[in-house]
Amino acid sequence: MSYIIYIKNLFLLITIFYCTTTLLAQNTTTSYDTIYTKRKIKLINKDLVSSNYKAGDIDIYFSPLALIEPRPTIYIGGEYFLKDKLSLFVDLGYMVNITGAELNTQVDRTVSAQEDATDQTILNSAKANYTIKPEIRWYRQNSNSKDASYYGLRLIWRNVNYLKNQRVHEEYAFSTLTNTWSAIGDENMSIYRVKRQTLGLQFLIGTKKRFIKGINSNLYAGVGVRYISNQPENKAFNPLQAEDNLLEELNLEFLAFNKAYKIITMDFALGVRFGGIIKK
DSSP, X not given: OHHHHXXXXXXXXXXHHHHXXXXXXXXXXXXXXXXXXXXXXXXXXXXXXXXXXXXXXEEEEEOGGXXXXXSOEEEEEEEEEEETTEEEXXXXXXXXOTTOOOXXXXXXXXXXXXXXXXXXXXXXXXXOOEEEEEEEEEEOOOTTOSSEEEEEEEEXXXXXXXXXXXXXXXXXXXXXXXXXXXXXXXXXXXXXXXXXXXXXXXXEEEEEEEEETTEEEEEEEXXXXXXXXXXXXXXXXXXXXXXXXHXXXXXXXXXXXXXXXXXXXXXXXXXXXXXXXXXX
């Protein structure tokens, strides 16, 4: 549920930020109209439109807001124009444990398993955690538009490794009379790995606007499907581990990391980048 709340908050943040910068840009243009008429004409000529781009142009972009996502990621993207209104964009991202979170490795026997810091999930920084997003863009044929608007088709490949912990006992016994498991011996904290891979396809609608001098913003949104493979590795046997049935009831099973599954789900995209032309 916290993941859904985060997505709503991020959408609200991006919307407020984008509307504010647009209003500021309009107010700045108005001030030029009353003081520097010649400068205003020069700025209008520099408005970002799809006709600004020609075959061979190169854009480079960064995604600073990706650092506050549930999986903080450092992104760098490059766009190469194959034709005047057709381009290839590639986003490369590397996931980092930006908060320095660590797993609890000791059992606190003074509290219950529910109160102890168990079932934690952190990024396994010892492994390569990356995402690759190639995208084909078709820019709209609209000479009256002041935006460089486009449609895109994006392929996503994401490879992520996690570490998780769980409380386990030395042994477990199964009773055929009661058809239940019971724990034997002391508890300890067990650490295991999770390998999670995602392959997705998205249809996007995006637009570029002049943000500040020399820097453009690229706002985009989209919908698609994704295939997720989640595989725990070296996980200790624990028949008493509680199942998170709430995720299944909400059709959010793909948010679980503590069990093996392969699933196809809907996928949604929303984001903003900042960058500009480095070669014309």
